[in-house]
Amino acid sequence: LLMRGMGSLAMLILFLWLKPPVAFLGATVPDQIVNAHILFNILILVAGLPLAGLVYRASEKIVALGTKPAPGEALDVVELSALNDSALDVPSQALANATREVVRVCETVEIMLKRIIELYESADADKIKALAALDDRVDKKHAAIKLYLAKVTKNPLSEDEALRCQELIGACVKLEQVGDIIVRNMLVHVRKKLERGLEFTPEGWRELCAFHASVLANARLAFNVLVSRDPETARQLVLEKDRLRDREKETSASHFVRLRDGTAKSVETSSIHLDTIRDLKQINSLLASMAYPVLEERGLLTGSRLKAG
Numbered sequence: 001l002l003m004r005g006m007g008s009l010a011m012l013i014l015f016l017w018l019k020p021p022v023a024f025l026g027a028t029v030p031d032q033i034v035n036a037h038i039l040f041n042i043l044i045l046v047a048g049l050p051l052a053g054l055v056y057r058a059s060e061k062i063v064a065l066g067t068k069p070a071p072g073e074a075l076d077v078v079e080l081s082a083l084n085d086s087a088l089d090v091p092s093q094a095l096a097n098a099t100r101e102v103v104r105v106c107e108t109v110e111i112m113l114k115r116i117i118e119l120y121e122s123a124d125a126d127k128i129k130a131l132a133a134l135d136d137r138v139d140k141k142h143a144a145i146k147l148y149l150a151k152v153t154k155n156p157l158s159e160d161e162a163l164r165c166q167e168l169i170g171a172c173v174k175l176e177q178v179g180d181i182i183v184r185n186m187l188v189h190v191r192k193k194l195e196r197g198l199e200f201t202p203e204g205w206r207e208l209c210a211f212h213a214s215v216l217a218n219a220r221l222a223f224n225v226l227v228s229r230d231p232e233t234a235r236q237l238v239l240e241k242d243r244l245r246d247r248e249k250e251t252s253a254s255h256f257v258r259l260r261d262g263t264a265k266s267v268e269t270s271s272i273h274l275d276t277i278r279d280l281k282q283i284n285s286l287l288a289s290m291a292y293p294v295l296e297e298r299g300l301l302t303g304s305r306l307k308a309g
Contacts, residue, residue, distance in 0.1 A: 233293035241288035
């Protein structure tokens, strides 16, 4: 269409400028019209062959001008921040803003935690790069939140506000550490498994997935505690930490049974399996510790253990 349009315009200009005789096209007007149309199509065909690549690229650029960005792409370009400096003089509002931003970090960490187990099963360079990019986002937000909360502390704070400020800083640090474990430890295991073409045994893979599912569920509890500060949810989170410790012992015992039996895949993937369990347990401990400030306020915690009763 672009070729025909440009060709029609060029022919019209040439016709008006040169005013060539049209008798050679036919004896009658209808014949001249038909033959002119045929001649025009032949000229377009001859000219179009060498110019096809150029016209195609020009068409792509014209179409792209009218293409609206996808919603996801638009959001990636403009990422909103809740850290509004105009609220710094009102600590309650500033802390609410910081809480919103920490929740966004929670959401990013949850995405990372969900994706990492998927990479153990099916990974490629693009997926690995995308996960690492999420960790960069966590690091940037972590730095911005700490700086914002440092500004908040320059104003007089009530005791509750000061405690909340420390709680948010602590949560942000733990979330950044979780992101680092996923990228610096677990992603290394993924690359090792991918490069060596290793496979878990069906039993070992089921155990890893079940263990990961427990950690992911506890992560969601931790994020809820951060927002709601509900003591019962905080208590449940610490109890789940103890249950996960018992589950780790069971998983490790099952793995060593497979090693003792000489299962080839278990031998090949042993270090990856055990290191992944260790990393997930460390992530769970970091997330569970987000419940400690809530429990300490109510005298329900001794060290990192729940008080009896």
